[in-house]
Amino acid sequence: MHTAPDQDDGSPHLPPVNGAGLDEAAFDGLFRECARDVHAYVISLLGDRSAAEDVTALAFERLYRSRARLDRRRGTPRAWLFAVARNAALDELRRRRRHPSLDLEADRSEDPGSEEVFERVERRATVHHALASLPPRERELVLLKFHGQLSNGELARVLDISESNAGTRLHRALAHLREQCLELDRKDVA
Numbered sequence: 001m002h003t004a005p006d007q008d009d010g011s012p013h014l015p016p017v018n019g020a021g022l023d024e025a026a027f028d029g030l031f032r033e034c035a036r037d038v039h040a041y042v043i044s045l046l047g048d049r050s051a052a053e054d055v056t057a058l059a060f061e062r063l064y065r066s067r068a069r070l071d072r073r074r075g076t077p078r079a080w081l082f083a084v085a086r087n088a089a090l091d092e093l094r095r096r097r098r099h100p101s102l103d104l105e106a107d108r109s110e111d112p113g114s115e116e117v118f119e120r121v122e123r124r125a126t127v128h129h130a131l132a133s134l135p136p137r138e139r140e141l142v143l144l145k146f147h148g149q150l151s152n153g154e155l156a157r158v159l160d161i162s163e164s165n166a167g168t169r170l171h172r173a174l175a176h177l178r179e180q181c182l183e184l185d186r187k188d189v190a
Helices: 024-046 049-065 077-096 105-109 115-133 136-147 152-159 163-189
Strands: none
Touching: 024 049, 024 077, 024 136, 049 077, 077 136, 077 152, 115 136, 115 163, 136 152, 136 163, 152 163
C-alpha cells in the first residue's frame, strides 16, 4: 500500500509555501472540527480506544510541527491530517502485527432495553463484520471516505492514486460492502 511520502517524524512532506501554512487559529479550528472524526477513523483501524487516543494525538502533533509547510494546492488541511493519521495508524498496526477490530461499547451507555438501541448495535455489528471481511485496501478506502469525509480528490492524494482510480475503487468497495452486509443479514435470518 503506497502512502504519502514521510519525513523522519512520519509527517507528510509538505513543501514550504509563502505563508500558505496553517496558523495557530486555523490549527485550533481544525482540531475542534476533526478530532472526533480522526479518533473514530483510527479506532476503526486499530480496534483499541487507548491506542487510538495515542495515535490521534500523535497525528495532530505531527501536523502541528509541519503546519507552516502545508501546501493547500496539494490538499485541504483535513486531508493532510487524515494522511498523517493514516500513516501513524499503519505504523502502529505494523508494530502490533494484528488486524483491527471495532469496539461497540459506545452504545452500552444507553438504555439496553431500547429496541432502537438494539437495532443500531445490530446494524453496527453487521457493518463492522462486513468491513472486516473486505480486503484491507477496500476497508481503508471506505474508512477514509466516511470517517475522514474526504472528497475523491483528497482520497487520491492521501492514497497517491488518480482521482478517477479513487472513485472507481470506492464504488467497488461500497458495492462489495453492500453485498457483504446483505449476505450477513441473510445468514442472520436463516
